[in-house]
Amino acid sequence: MPVFQIHHVTKYNYNRPVKESVNQLRIYPVASDQQEILQHEVNITTDPELFFFLDYWGNRCADFSLLAAHTSLIIDSRVVVRTIGKESVPIVESTRDELQQIVASDFHLLELSRPEEILATKALQQILTSLDCEHKTVMQIVEACSGYIFSEFKYIKGITNIETTVDEILEHRSGVCQDFAHVLLQLLRSMGIPSRYVSGYICPNKNGMRGEGATHAWVEAYIPQLGWVGIDPTNNVWVTTHHIKLAVGRDFNACSPIKGTFKGLAKQTLSVYVSVGYEDGHVFEELNDVQMQITESVKEAERIAAEEAAQQQQ
Known part of the structure; x- marks a missing residue:
């Protein structure tokens, strides 16, 4: 049963002071029969009070606020997790007819079996037709869809963001883990298979996997x-003992580790550092500077700053 040490630091910097920052966290690993939380410590700028709750999907969340003016916000999470799941997933022969009977009487599953409305329905259907899923078991369909994305889509960082749509991903057939997850959700739901997005960490193993040492x-x-x-x-693997689950939901928006808002005309930058240490001392780490969308308030802040600078020079 492997033990992993995960260090996750999210840092926001603002070019002008902001205030009344209101934030929500989903950085608390799920305690289940697959993973055991041995230790978890979260440190936040100015040590605000945290208000814990369970959201609609059953995720443990926390709200907090920073009322005073500040130019940075740091959320530092350190967790030690033991994975106690099985090393493999048992093969079952359940059919889509069997699944449909279960879904028909479960609103939650029904909700998660409804695909998003997209424009590229023809392209999506062509993929499903090529996979010839009509006589496959549910498990075989899931494997086939995952295998198709793994072999036909390129893993390229930096060409997509959290706003990238399934239509765009299907068009350029490349992206990163969140993009591939959204495409797989669309494929499975189009086949009537309930599915949900999962956020978390991928941990080192002897074979090496894309995305190690990162969210x-x-x-x-x-x-x-x-x-x-x-x-x-x-x-293209079943999840066993090398994935740490943080949250589940319909899509990324329901599982975002950290999100919030603030008052102030300021431009913000975001950096995310993640390190994952294995019990043998081997550590994977990654630092990302996240591209932030420019809003009208940011543009206005830049205009005001430019005017103030010009006035000081006169």
Whole structure:
């Protein structure tokens, strides 16, 4: 049963003081029969009070606020997790007919089996037709869809962001883990298979996997006789003991580790550092400077700053 030490630092910097920052966290690993939380410490700038709750999807969340003016916000999470799941996923022969009977009487599963409305329905259907899923079991369909994304889509960092749509991903057939997860969700739901987005971390293993030492995303599909089972299309593997789950939801927006808002005309920058240490001392780490969308308030802040600078020079 491997033990992983995860250090996750999110840092916001503002070019002008901001205030009344209101934030929500989903950085608390799920305690389940697959993973055991041995230790978890979260430190936040000015040590605000945290208000914990469970959201609609059952994720443990926390709200906090920073009322006073500040030019930076740092959220530092350190967690030690032992994975206690099985090294492999058992094979079952459940059919789509069996699944449909279960879904028909479960609103939650029904909600997660409804695909998004997209423009590229023809392209999506061509993929499903090529996979010839009509006589496959539910498990085989999930494997086939994941395998298709792994082999036909290129793993390229920096060409997509959290706003990238499924239509855009299907068009250029490349992206990163969150993009592949969203495409897999669309494929599975189009086949009537309930599925949900999962956020978390991918941890080192002897074979090496794309995305190690970073925040990661994959999909859980509902399979009769097994329940919710994770599959990682970025690496085309069933999720076992090398994935740490933080949150689940319909898509990324429901699972975002940190999100919030603030008052003030300021331009913000965001950097995310993640390190994942294995019990043998091997550490994977990654630092990302995240591209932030320019809003009208940011443009206005830049205009005001330019005017103030010009006045000081007169």
